[in-house]
Amino acid sequence: MEAVIEAYQLRKDFKNKTAVRDVSFSIFEGEIFGFLGHNGAGKTTTIRLLTGQIRPTSGKAMIAGFNSSSEQGFIKPIIGVVSEAQNLYERMTGLENLNLFANLYDIRKSRVQELLALVNLQSRARDKIENYSNGMKQRLLIARALLHEPDVIFLDEPTRGLDPTSARDIKENIKNLAASGVTVFLTTHNMEEADELCDRVAFIKEGSLIIIDTPQNLKLQYGEQSVILKLNNNESIKIPFIDPSSLQEAFSRLTKNEVQTIHSQEATLEDVFLKLAGQEVENEL
Amino acid sequence: MSFKRISVLAWKDIIDSIRTPRLLVIIITPLIIALCINLFFGDKLTLRIGLFSQDDTQLIKTLEQVELVEVRIYNSTETLRESVRNGEITVGVDLPANFDTLLVNNELPSVNFIVGDNSQESQVGVTLVQQVIQSLSSNPLPIVSSTIILKPDALPGISIRGDLSIDQYAIVLWLVMGIVGNGVMLVPTLIVEERERKTLDALLLSPLTYTEFAIGKAVVGVVYSIASSMLILLVQGGLSGDIFFIAVLIILGSLSLSFFGVLIGTLVENLHVLNSYGSVFVFLLTLPALIGMLGPNPFIQYLQILPTYPLVDGIVKTVSGQNQIAIPSLVLLCIHSALILGGVTLSLKRRQINK
Structure with missing residues (x-):
């Protein structure tokens, strides 16, 4: 499979701070790649570096083989960006917002209608943005980013501050995009969302990449392979999968009807992140 | 560079500016001021005539009956x-002794008209007094008149107003205010607003380049400057002189000041800073036109470095029918525009390096 997004020792220093420290990774066609970290970890700066909005202090970023800094003309037509800030023209209507960018991209007007339908905003297209909810704005931002049918889309915290229904709609849109072959680079600090959506995830902490892998592998690698049995007498017993005698005991208690509930001890992505971030902190110390 | 993209962005802002009360205020303030002045004072600009006569004369009463004329009496020629x-006063009239008797007897009294300069206003004043004297006599040439122009070097400083009357010059002032307001307030506001609301990021991720973005914003300033100039001229009943030459000056001035606005917009970080310093820029750039209103004064020479100086000077000279001597102002305005454009280009390059 061909790498669509590549970062080589990407670094960005600001006056008093290094936002991104020598980060390297490759993302493949049609993949949903989650870039996870706390606020201020360097997620947005990485997106700005990858999309050529800022120049790296060192290293380079490539999109579909083009250098993001020096070949912006080639990059722009193949990327779409939904930034964290809901940067829409508030005094204009949804339709006017999309038409403006359709004209800048020199795209046919029917595409605007297609996208309004895709994000389910047709009925509100002639309303001013200032009257939109956060969820509607986010959907319109996705529509704007997809106007020119990009091969790669960058989504910076797409569900932040949204109600569960709006967040679900956005996640559906992201899944559909990936299904249609679009490569998705997603930043979030919502681990549950990343687990649900991403093929692979990377953890970033204070500008440094901690690990890259599939959510499943990370959970297996860093979680405990065991269950906890809660007994009728309110006692709890931990049963590791790798210990045959424990498994026998569990079976025996189940048959004797002594077990009230069983709890899987599989780690969540958040557990893995906290574990890894903690290790990093220890190593630094 | 794509003219289509520039026009798409400019059109968005032209429409959006009208929807925004704050921007609308910038656009229409000079128009409102011009309209108010015209409405309340337009027909009340008076011609002040001073008279020295050793004895009573009916000329005083007759002059006082003329509309828009204020007569002041003096007790000596000095x-x-x-x-x-x-x-x-605009015109001083020095009458000989027994003026009325000499006039009635057709003895051709000698009347000295004293004016500060050779402006249109002074000439109108002299002609008016001559016509009034004429009405008092049956003789077609009732007096022997001489006009004393107090030499320009006797006056303090130089005058950018030239030969224009106050009300004619006021139109030039409104024009300059409109052009400065749109160029130096509207244009940077549009740029800084895009940056603050982060819509600039979205625009620059589209095929639009930063140079196209800057030109698009300047186009909005030029369009509104020209529109406001046309409206001011319409409200004020137009200006005399070569209209083509005036149009060239207005377009060039609008371009120059709109690019100046782009320069400010690329340097200023947020609207708060812009609002604090923007009015200082507007005041400074309007200063040549404002100080010119005061007539000859020594401060004008220090304002020649401002791009609005050749604009005011050029329009004044063109309106006075002196296209030939307005050409240096036109050339100077071109030089100012080129320098500002150079500044904008440097600022854009700096941005490219530092991003």
């Missing part, structure tokens, strides 16, 4: 001259 020199 005080009359002093008042002309200070600009307190």
Whole structure:
């Protein structure tokens, strides 16, 4: 499979701070790649570096083989960006917002209608943005980013501050995009969302990449392979999968009807992140 | 560079500016001021005429009956001259003794007209007094007149107003205010607003380049400057002189100041800073036109470095029918525009390096 997004020792220093420290990774066609970290970890700066909005202090970023800094003309037509800030023209209507960018991209007007339908905003297209909810704005931002049918889309915290229904709609849109072959680079600090959506995830902490892998592998690698049995007498017993005698005991208690509930001890992505971030902190110390 | 993209962005802002009360205020303020002045004071600009006569004369009463004329009486030729020199009166009339008797007897009394300069206003004043004297006599040439122009070097400083009357010059002032307001306030506001609301990021991720973005914003300033100039001229009943030459000056001035606005917009970080310093820029750039309103004064020479100086000077000279001597102002305006454009280009390059 061909790498669509590549970062080589990407670094960005600001006056008093290094936002991104020598980060390297490759993302493949049609993949949903989650870039996870706390606020201020360097997620947005990485997106700005990858999309050529800022120049790296060192290293380079490539999109579909083009250098993001020096070949912006080639990059722009193949990327779409939904930034964290809901940067829409508030005094204009949804339709006017999309038409403006359709004209800048020199795209046919029917595409605007297609996208309004895709994000389910047709009925509100002639309303001013200032009257939109956060969820509607986010959907319109996705529509704007997809106007020119990009091969790669960058989504910076797409569900932040949204109600569960709006967040679900956005996640559906992201899944559909990936299904249609679009490569998705997603930043979030919502681990549950990343687990649900991403093929692979990377953890970033204070500008440094901690690990890259599939959510499943990370959970297996860093979680405990065991269950906890809660007994009728309110006692709890931990049963590791790798210990045959424990498994026998569990079976025996189940048959004797002594077990009230069983709890899987599989780690969540958040557990893995906290574990890894903690290790990093220890190593630094 | 794509003209289509520039026009798409400019059109968005032209429409959006009208929807925004704050931007609308910037656009229409000079128009409102011009309209108000025209409405309340337009027909009340008076011609002040000073008279020195050793005895009573019916000329005083007759002049006082003329609309828009204010007559002041002086007790000596020296005080009359002093008042002309200070600009307190437009025309001084020095009458000989027994003026009325000499006039009635067709004895051709000698009348001295004293004016500060050769401006249109002064000429209108002299002609008016001559016509009034004419009405008092049956003789077609009732007096022997001489006009004393107090030499320009006798006046303090230089005058950018030239030969224009106050009301004619006021139109130039409104024009300059409109062009400065749109160029130096509207244009940077549009740029800084895009940056603050982060819509600039979205625009620059589209095929639009930063140069196209800057030109698009300047186009909005030029369009509104030209529109406001046309409206001011319409409200004020137009200007005399070569309209083509005036149009060239207005377009060039609009371009120059709109690019100046782009320069400010690329340097200023947020609207708060812009609002704090923007009005200082507007005041400074309007200063050549404002100070010119005061007539000759020594400060004008220090304002020649401002791009609005050749604009005011050029329009004044063109309106006075002196296209030939307005050409250096046009050239100077071109030089100012080129320098500002150079500044904008440097700023864009700096941005490219530092991003």
